[in-house]
Amino acid sequence: MERGTPDGGPAARDAVSGRIPLAVVVIDGAGLVSHWSVGARRLFGYAKEDAVGHPAGDLLPVSGALPPGADEHYAVYDDLGPDLGSSLDGHTSYPAAGRARLTPSAGRGERLDVLWWAYPLVGPGPERLLVLAADAARLAGADDHDGARVERIAPGFALHTDFPGADDLARRLPEILPSMSVAESARIVSQVLELGYPVLEFSQHDRVPVTPDWGVPRRAERQARRRRAAEAAAAGRAPDAEAAAEDAEDAEDLEYAAVRERLEFLNEVSARIGSSLDLSRTIQEVSKAVVPRFTDVAGTYLREQVVAGEGFPEGVPDETTLWHRVAVEHTDEPGRWDDVVPVGESMPFPAHTPFFQCMTSGEPVLVPRITEEMGNAIASQFEKRDIRPLINHRSMLVVPLKARNVVLGFMILLRHRERPVFNDMDRVTGAELAARAGLVLDNARMYTYQESVADTLQDSMLPHIESQMSGCDIATRYLPGTLLGRVGGDWFDSVKLPGARTALVVGDVMGHGLNSAAMMGQLRTAVQTMAALDLPPAQLLRNLDDLAQRLGEHYLATCLYAVYDPIAGDLHLANAGHIPPVLVRARSGRSELLDLPTGAPIGVGGVPFESVRVRVAPGDRLLMCTDGLVEVRGEDIGVGLATLVESAAHPAASMDAACDTIIRALNTRGGRKDDVALLMARLNGVASDDVGHWRLVSDPSEVGRARELVRRQLRDWGLGALEDTACLLVSELVTNAVRHARGSRIGLRLVRSGRVLCEVEDQDPSLPTLLSAGPGDEFGRGLRVVTRFAKEWGTSSGSSGKTVWFELEPPRR
Template identity: 35%
Template sequence: MDMENAGSPRNSRLPDPATAATAVVDAHGIVTGWSDGAQWLLGYRHADVVGRPAAGLLGRDADGMVDLPSAAAGWRRTSVLRHRDGHGVEADLQAYASLDREGGGQWLIVATRTRPPSPRPEEAGPTAEDAFAQCHLPVMLYDDEYRALRGSAGAVRALGRSEKQIRGRRVTEILPPHICTEVEDGMRRVFETGEPQFFHVRGRPHPQARGHYWAVTVSPVRNPAGEVRHVQLTALDITELHLARERLALLNDVSTQVGSTLDMTRTAQEMADITVGRLADFVSVDLLDSLLRGLEPRPLGEGSIALRRVAQQSVLPGVPESLTEPGGVDHYPASSPPVDCLLTGRSSLHRTLDEAVESWQTADPERAEKVRSFGMHSIMVVPLRARGITLGVAVLVRHRHRHPFGDDDLLLAQEIAARTAVAVDNARRFTRERTTALALQQSLLPQYVAAQDAVEVAHRYMPARTQAGLGGDWFDVIPLSGARVALVVGDVVGHGLRASATMGRLRTAVRTLADVDLPPEELLVHLDDLVTHLRAEEGTAADSEPGIVTDLVATCLYLVYDPVSRRCTAAAAGHPPPAVVTPGGGAEFIGLSAGPPLGVGGLPFEATAWEVPEGSLLALYTDGLVGVPAHGIGRGMELLLQRLRKPSPSLDATCDDLIREMLPSLPSDDVALLLARTRSLGPDRVTTWELPSDPAAVAGARREVSRHLADWGLDEVAFTTELVVSELVTNAIRYGDPPLRLRLILGSALICEVSDSGSTAPHMRRARTFDEGGRGLMMVAQLSERWGTRQTPGGKTIWAEIGIPDRQP
């Protein structure tokens, strides 16, 4: 049948059944076809209408139903139709006659809305339809088959399709798959629960669009009976908000993760690691080479500039974009963006087609090849500037990211670089101060420990490797008269240059007091007085210069070992006790009387004496060795004894084992460790004579000394020794009190000692030309390597050491 001739007007054209509101009615008035447009107009789904009388679709004017069989020539009229929700929809109806497959008559009825739906009390009137259609937000209305019924102007703009193209389509026919799944899942939950659903999706709504972030709300649309018949989808573009949150999160990560250590290289690498993938595809950080050598930055000259590569990172494995490995030097041509950035301190944003970048590539062909091969299209050059000093430059590149850097990206990069620069500058200052303190401390510690007759020694000093800085730990090995030796360890409370300087002053004071041959307890008393005076001096300085800390406190352990008697005498000022390991493998701590730390005052210091077998091991240490936070000082002392019991080929090996097994890789406190293996001088190397207080005894003493020197094979020093013995014995007989005792000790040097019960110590003076006496001690000083006097419980001892050629300890 010619549909144009069978229809109403002669020149009318049939509507598109897919988009227009159309229905097919057979000769019995039963609906046999139902379009998506009819579903959108009246709300009835296909299954709700097909197979039912068409008269049920009419509204209040039921008599408007026409006898279709009598309208073979076509008809047209206006009628009120019944919407599924119950309200009336006024529409123009037009019928087109045709034949079905069996040859029976049927009619295609086209409905065109003549005016908006009849307003209901809860609706705002005709403007509601216009408001929805013109809404700038993407708003969509879907039926329970997830097909679009309506779309706002915002939805049309976002999807890049007209409302006619959107209507009747499912989400899967419009949006990318990963978005479709989330959206349709949200619709399904709304139909099932009747509750709104909120979620976020990311993607491009159409191929030509940029990626966006959307906050999606799917809400139920209910009929007067409260049933969910449709769902409304609203999508809010939150791309800028999301990017702002990402930038804020990146800055937060920079604040918390960059500068975790006071190491310039590590700090720069942390910045590169955090930035790559989130802001740039490739990042390089270069610093002035002088910074890494502990020098202050100097003004830059003309021409190309060489910078030290300290960090780099890329989204590609192995960082193939880089021309230089970390630690290497990268040369930037004059007038290139990095050089301009260093000279001016200003950042810049470039495309690879910019004149500045093209000039850079011309002057640097190798770098230009990297730009071409990786498709680099956008570059930011940002200075690392802190406290008015430009420390280096960071270069950020995009080649995998589709979109170039923008002004917001440049502001973000500047903030990241500023925070990184402060952390790098802090690390630089800390490194310089730590290097200075370490150099000072190393210079104040023993540079070389001379071999001793009394002990074999090994020592270690480990500076703290944390932000607290160096401490004031020290050790010393001091030779004393009579072949004895003093072993000292100490610890100044605090860190930094002040602690190191104080340590040097205390070590010097201990050496000075040791030269006087004071007993350990008396030496600590004098040392305590010194610390008290130092605190008073610093307290006076603090009154005029606020900020100086005056809580000067130190600990010290002073131990004297005599190889002749094999006795140790020690006193401690708030210091951990020494450990002793006998040749049989027994290990214990010596229970010293607990004295207060130096500078605290209060209790007196007491000495403890004990005898040790030859070959015993003495271990002196500071609390940094045993007071590791991981296990505490009590457990640390138990571990120390366990490690000392283990056999070891040498003292140096024992030191290394203790440091390796007891300390973490980054010790939080300084450690001073001093190990000493005791020796003894037996009767074959020591001889003693009791002498009468008679000048005639001098000749006998000289003969006995000469005989013993011959037995020891020391004839080459016999004459010198006889002169020294003669002067010392004569001096003791003339000025001392009996009893008198002469002792010779054979070690690396020959030691002559004369003791008496007098307490008056002799002193050397220069005799005048016509004086008959006063030249004895002057002669002793000239003939011996060193001489001195020491107080003993029963009087005093005058001693002199005579060098023996080609003799080692």
């Protein structure tokens, strides 16, 4: 853009553009200079070390630069515009600009004619004011030497979108803020553009955007100064002191900027890679943090045991150690690395490679350029894949990923040929990066390992329930909690009882963590033991409460215990502080919460428990769960129970589908933190035609009668293939009952429900035991025969005697 002279003629060429040398000064909230650019030193005459940390009012050639203070260096007689201090006084939210013609005090040099723009800064940093200043005398034709005004030149502001070249300042301003971090300089530039782009107003009509005039590039300028210094030395002249000072200052600025940039990079990487305890996500964060800012290719390898969340042998890795490639990040064209070095491959590394040197020494290995010979050696590990075009002649840095002096893995960093090679400073940066990444990876590894231990513990304590029991089908679900350390104290179980009955139990130890899980394991074992004794539900809970008192762990637990009798068609239930079960009626399809005496939780002590009986019909479904399924923080539990009752009534193709329907209905509410145990039983019942029951007397002749009764019943059921085995085992049990029974009554029962169940009852409470019978012993082999041929067998004692039972698996048709 050309500006016009008062008479309309063209202006001088060097005054056409607004490209002028700029001084940049940043002032903090205390009024002290925090940044003083080289342009500021050239314009105002103060070295950087004499400016930074000093009051701005003592340095800036503008009266009242910030807080009122001594401004003894300059006397202002500006009649061209406001000074900086008066313009910003009370208006710190708006930018200001002005022009000051200043007469220095005695001995302070020539008169200055300064154009300035001031931007108030807001944000988390200490910077509070940015000042851009320029020498108005550099603009030809601005004023004559007698002070007569040729034309008006004033600084101002405009929207940066008004000028096509306005982005130049946004791009170049950070270059004269070398001591600023990337984030700080970006913040300052964005505020400058938002408040207004600096412009020069000529004659109050034309506006020219101001862009920094860098003149000769700094590197070329330094080379020219060195050349002049060398020429002066060759001619015997004294070196230029000013040029030497500028060289030293430039070197200091560059070194300081490099250090600050690396520190900023490490801080940014640390913030990015510490956001998750998920191992795979952490690896991705580490890889993406270094590409492309620090390197062009980053390949991450970890020990296989680290990836699997397992422990590994102590000591230094060797040539047999397998390393799993977990991530490859690069700036090459997509897919170039995928086929040659696919993620997921495991491989060892020979001793002659720099990778082996890195993982055994635990120190970074720097290769300025990968030679043809080294490239061939590395490529020899990759059968049928030529990796040399990807690595040869590139700069390589291998950094170990370690924590607590243990090498977990390493990263291979490669730079393109066109990029500067890795140097010693990069080695230090890479080592620090690897140390921080290694610590984060180790935390993620330990979390994965502990989570695996907790899951293993939980799985070992939860039973693997058979889907079919006598007279009922069972489906279960367990959902871990969503909190860290998610292992909890929820459990479910089923126990086979005499008389084709089944005990169903759901419990919840209050709290989370390994201690709660351990307590849950103790209570579950106790329930199984007492259920095998065929204790009534209320008595079982009473004994369980006494046990919890004796354990002395100060834990509380809720428990719901139910006994299903498929022959009688009823449920016998007792509750210890647990949420009530849901019963879905097959005939009507309606569901209801069973009204049970609640009782106190296990561990309270001294509280009686009551039991109730509920009649059920074949096809009815019983649903038992822990409160984690229905309870949401901040919501009444009644809402969850209502949703549970409604979802349980929905028809489903299978038991598993019905469980999934309930889980989906309850989980959609959100906010669930606790673990969940769910048990659903379809109460199929056992028809009277599938039961054979007989009374025997305590006489040896009854053994043959028992065999005949069993043979006849099995033939009626079409299970003649089981006759011989069933008669042999029944003969052994009835013989023992006749020989050892104290009363005269013996009971024999056959039940067909999937398997064939045979029970022999007598009035002797003493349970039989396996004996070691010698070759000459006449007795002691009966239970060994039962053990050998029965699918499953067991014993239980009650108030009226004992029951010995066995099951046989019908042949498949």
